[in-house]
Amino acid sequence: MITEYLKKLYETIRSVAGITVVLAIVVAILSSIFRGPYIIVNTVVTGGMLALMSIGLALVFGVMNVAQFAHGEYFMIGSLTAYYTFIPIERYLGANPNAALSFLAPLVSILAAFCMGALMGVLSEKLIFYNLRKRSRTNWVMNSFLLTVGISVLLVNGHQLIFGTELKGIVRYWTGRPFCIMDVFVSRDRCYAFILSVLVIGLFWLFMKATRTGRAIRAVSQDETGAQMVGIDLSGIQVLTMALSCGLAGIAGASLLFMFPSYPSVGLDPLYMSWFVIILAGMGNVLGAVVGAFMVALLKVLTMEYIGSGWDFVVPTALIMLILIFKPNGIFGSDVRGVLEQ
Amino acid sequence: MLLEVKNLDAGYGFLHILRNVSLSVEKGEYVCLVGPNGAGKSTTLKTIAGLISPIGGEVCFDGETISGLAGYKVARRGIAYISEEMNxxxxxxxxxxxxxxxxxxxxxxxxxxxxxxxxxxxxxxxxxxxxxxxxxxxxxxxxxxxxxxxxxxxKMLLVDEPSFGLAPLLTEDVFDSLDTLIKEGGTILVVEQNVTKTLDVTDRGYVLEHGRIELEGPSAELARDPHVRKAFLGV
Structure with missing residues (x-):
């Protein structure tokens, strides 16, 4: 029994994905030894949130075959919602301090951001993708991609029109001394943001694996006709997928509000980063996206550390080009049979 | 009548395939739909299963009209469709x-x-x-x-080409399992290219050619029909 597992583990490690993951871990450990443990801490915090973004992207691509380029805007909506929820609560707290509420206020803001993101996701599916799907499915990948670009432009300018271009940010969510982990001081916000991302990813994973609805989402991504044959309502699953994906982006935007203040195009950087992740991991591969997110985060942190902070887009982009040339399916391959392959 | 298809017209986009197809299946019956390649056998099943919406005509199941319903709703009514490629x-x-x-x-x-x-x-x-x-x-x-x-x-199975891509021995196995289901009170409408085998095991059959029902009757009679023998059985 144990030898069997070891053998399986050995085979996994020997695959391309295994080699890459092991290599990434070794590099992370080595650089932390030479430069200091903050490299690992930074990687892990950035990676957690990047994973939330990338999961949503991979999910939408896998289930609906939409190359989502408006994903950053749901991140922006999340951060905006969190800002306008958190500021009034903070003001109220300034007048009447309350320890329990000041711990809960950020969580309430993040929850509001999730709901708002999910709501916007449902609206975009119902108003836009549903109608396109009903009209024609020819050239779906290209048409839906162009629509997402349109949505992105609309939302960015909508933000600018209604809320203006100034930075809407907060200094911190949680007050208090920073935590000290491995001789590195990590602010409470970063710590909680990471814990939150792990929790959400865990819940999401459980939902996809163990619940009936989660299985239905996976079924739709693997075979749409088969899903209909067993009685799954496709349009319901599509709405749910979009809501989940955009809600996760909203959570990411809200929990990183202390790092990225909300302004119209705040979503661009996370959008590009999460696209790097899913190209690296394989389009539509949700588990791969989680691992890939940490690898891209590591790459980014290392580039900033060793080459300079202006290069943090150049190195991942160069890597993406190499991947697209030599391993276009991504290092983890893909679980989904998209319309591209039919 | 468990399943009743009345004057069904269907196709893909501009491609009109089925014309005025009518067939019916009683509860507990084992019925086959045979015909040459491209006759519209699979299209008939897909239309009943709700994966293609019909151009005209009606499909009734268990006394209710189901034509035009989405595929998942048809599945929830108790019609299980098994496609050629399995999905x-x-x-x-x-x-x-x-x-x-x-x-x-x-x-x-x-x-x-x-x-x-x-x-x-x-x-x-x-x-x-x-x-x-x-x-x-x-x-x-x-x-x-x-x-x-x-x-x-x-309540009913629609089976598309159970022998498709299978070795003869495995085909026997699959047909045996369908037989077991019939014996346990199931209802099956099967589409097949393997006409000899199909007419041998089913109760009743329809012959579909160029999108129209050309012949119908008990399978044993169809197997003796000169047209069927000439066109499909090669005798």
Missing amino acids: LFSNMTVHENLLMGAYTVRDKQLEKNRLAFVYALFPQLEGRKNQLAGTMSGGERKMLGIGRALMCNP
Whole structure:
């Protein structure tokens, strides 16, 4: 029994994905030894949130075959919602301090951001993708991609029109001394943001694996006709997928509000980063996206550390080009049979 | 009448395939639809299953009109469609595929009973419970496809080309399992290219040519019909 597992583990490690993951871990450990443990801490915090973004992207691509380029805007909506929820609560707290509420206020803001993101996701599916799907499915990948670009432009300018271009940010969510982990001081916000991302990813994973609805989402991504044959309502699953994906982006935007203040195009950087992740991991591969997110985060942190902070887009982009040339399916391959392959 | 198809017209976009197709299946009957390649046999099944919406005509199931309903709604009424290519969830295990088949079954006990029933019908599947569906052989995939369709306790099975891509021995196995289902009170409408075998096992048959029903009658009579013998049996 144990030898069997070891053998399986050995085979996994020997695959391309295994080699890459092991290599990434070794590099992370080595650089932390030479430069200091903050490299690992930074990687892990950035990676957690990047994973939330990338999961949503991979999910939408896998289930609906939409190359989502408006994903950053749901991140922006999340951060905006969190800002306008958190500021009034903070003001109220300034007048009447309350320890329990000041711990809960950020969580309430993040929850509001999730709901708002999910709501916007449902609206975009119902108003836009549903109608396109009903009209024609020819050239779906290209048409839906162009629509997402349109949505992105609309939302960015909508933000600018209604809320203006100034930075809407907060200094911190949680007050208090920073935590000290491995001789590195990590602010409470970063710590909680990471814990939150792990929790959400865990819940999401459980939902996809163990619940009936989660299985239905996976079924739709693997075979749409088969899903209909067993009685799954496709349009319901599509709405749910979009809501989940955009809600996760909203959570990411809200929990990183202390790092990225909300302004119209705040979503661009996370959008590009999460696209790097899913190209690296394989389009539509949700588990791969989680691992890939940490690898891209590591790459980014290392580039900033060793080459300079202006290069943090150049190195991942160069890597993406190499991947697209030599391993276009991504290092983890893909679980989904998209319309591209039919 | 469990299933009644009246004057059905259907096709894909501008391609008009079925013209005025009428057929009916009684509860407990084993009916086949045979015909040459491109006659519209699969289109007929897909239209009944709701995967294609008809241009004209009506499909009634259990006394209610189901034509024009979306595929998932037809499936929820108790019509299980098994396509030629099976449409399995290839990155799920055999077990998960079967559970997906019971998607519409809310009753845990019934789900358990159906699982036991399917594993009893296809013991090979139980041995491969944890294997990914995409890594199985053609015969096993066929069994899994039928098994998944049986999980929702359907009132009727629509089977498209059960022998497609299978070795003769495996074809026998698949037909045997359909036989067992009929003996247990099931209702089956099967589409086949293997006319000899099909007319041998079914009760009644329809011959579809160029999108029209050309002949119908008890299978034994069809097998003796000069036109059928000349066109399909090569005698």
